[in-house]
Amino acid sequence: MAIDERVIVEAVSGMSLAGNEEGLIPAFGLYLTNHYADFYNRISFGVLGALVRENPELTEDAIALLTEAAHVCAFHTFGGIMVSVEWDALVQPMIDSREDWVRGMVAVVNALGWGRFRVAELVPGERLVATVSDSYEASGYLESYPRADGPRCFLANGGMAGLMNLVYQGDITRRPSLTEELYREVFGHPRSFRSRERLCAAKGDSHCEFIVERMQG
């Protein structure tokens, strides 16, 4: 049985992830929010703009801060989902190979409102090329700022690296505890994965594309 994305997207969307009596959404061992793209975009592009205006040579450092937040997000959100009972019930039965962990998680992501992700290329243990249309970061950027001179989907970019790190570096299939220690071990490894956004709608491309490869440490 292969990953059936439509079944996964419809099932996750149908979980009605909405606030309980307390107004919280506990799911996958996390507290979720169905948050505003406008908020994330304004604070992310706002802090980037402020730092770069004051010190243009800090651009890479500022982007690295936002990428780090994305790595943390992927580690806990994707990791939490992949060790959850919901994953066991819905996705696990469709999994035939380790690569299906990547494909299954990409299908779940497509139910989160982040845009539509597709796996364009997946070389086991080595490389992922993923594309996104309707990225909320790129769309939000274009709505509020002039066309960018570089990619702007910092969350999606770090998220794709995080996914590969979870599957091929942290071995999420063995259901490790998602501790700070494991985070540092996985993302601090000299051969861990990093992602580069090669195409981005925010800089005028038709869609966004992420190339995820191991560092040459």
Add this chain to the structure above:
Amino acid sequence: MSFHQAPKADLERGVSTLGGRRLVFHCHHYNVFLQRTIEDALQERAPGLLVAAGMEAARAMLQGLEAEAASASPAEALRRAADTFAAQGFGRLDVGLLGAGGGEVTVAPSHYAVGWVSRWGKRPTPACFFVAGFLGGVVAAAYRLAPERITSRECTCVAAGDERCSFRVEVW
């Protein structure tokens, strides 16, 4: 009776909207980590950005909802905002004391305070900047006020060791 409206989902495009604005799921780890990144980077300027962004997001969404189907009264618009806030996982708002002149609001629990404490423990100052902004946006939208007339801040916060998160919205 709940005034919450379900977001509109386009599963083919991976797009979900409420009042015409995009919604995206994220967990507390990302929410509080991103906030901390911004507080570390911008220091005393961070609250200004975080509150303004919350206000902009809430006002845009609520104005969109009002354009689709207007509330019968400002009180109903406030209820709709509180129900939406709870459905989105941010916590339970008590907007009973809120009016055209602003007022006090409590949130129990608050996602941001719960998330911050679960990840890092207590902090010396209030943590729920998004909520302060959201409430300012709510008052602007419900009473059709220029946003420049509104300030909103958190007075007590569970993440700072207080018993509850409380906010003061002022209309000038």
